[in-house]
Amino acid sequence: MQKVLLILAAGMGSRYGGMKQLDEVGPSGESIMEYSVYDAIRSGFEKVVFVIRRSFEKDFTRQIINKISPVIETDLVFQELDNLPEPFGCNKSRTKPWGTGHAVWVARQSVNKPFVVINADDFYGREAYEVMANHLDTLPQESQGRYAMCGYRLENTLSEHGYVSRGVCKVDGNHRLLNVTEFTQIQKDESEKIISKGSDVALQPGEIVSMNFWGFTPDVFDHLDNKMRMFLEKEQDNDQAEFFLPFVIDELISEKKAVVNVLQSNAEWFGVTYRADKEAARKRIHQLVNKKEYPAKLF
DSSP states (O other), X not given: OOOEEEEEOOOOOTTTTSOGGGOXXXXXXXXXXXXXXXXXXXXXXXEEEEEEOGGGHHHHIIIIIHXXXXXXXXXXXXXXTTOOOTTOOOOTTOOSOOOHHHXXXXXXXXXXXXXXXXXXXXXXXXXXXXXXXXXXXXSOTTOOSEEEEEEEEGGGSOOTTSOEEEEEEEEOTTSBEEEEEEEEEEEEOTTSOEEETTTTEEEOTTOEEEEEEEEEOTTHHHHHHHHHHHHHHHHTTOTTOOOOHHXXXXXXXXXXXXXXXXXXXXXXXXXXXXXXXXXXXXXXXXXXHHTTSSOXXXX
């Protein structure tokens, strides 16, 4: 089955202090998302679509598209504040992006095959792509509402340099996602307990969290469009409100419009939330290269 990789790369990097999606961590100047593309190609993906902002289209094309387009079909779509379903418009005072649900929605005209959504600044591991590709390949033709998520243990997704936000997943005995609860300001405290300061809740190290690694069939775009219209009817003039992808999936599950399999893998996640995370990511990439899991030059 043909498969598409959709990479969310329009983030502003406020906590990082710059465009972390283009930062070089590989021995030949590769960004983290280039490793994602490389792993996806090895797992049978045939197209990659990047969600970016127009303000850095030129740099992105020079650094990423020109490098990978000889080996895989590529496309660019733009997440702009005024790119909204009619008849909605953007409040002129708004500067904050509309969120991950909106980022996926803007790709609706470029994706018509089963697809995977990932963050540009997260390294998910080759096995995660293989497990997700196998899931998509075994779906019956024209499947709808049969989605998937690669889950990671919370303790393996923290940053040593500041707090993170994570969607904690409740999963049933059949590895089906029941709901996702968003927790903010997650850090280890002085006693090494994992605490969400945003909600004053202690979390368990082994809890499964969503790292925004989702597998969808194209029917999800109709759901996103409907949910986004409902969101904008209430929040169009709220400068801080965001339309989050996990919230949409949570609603679809509760409405029995979707079934989400939580896929198991031993893949290792790492990413860059803060600038201080970059050195750890760079060292981990170099270790993988030294172990011959990746070539010294990807493309």
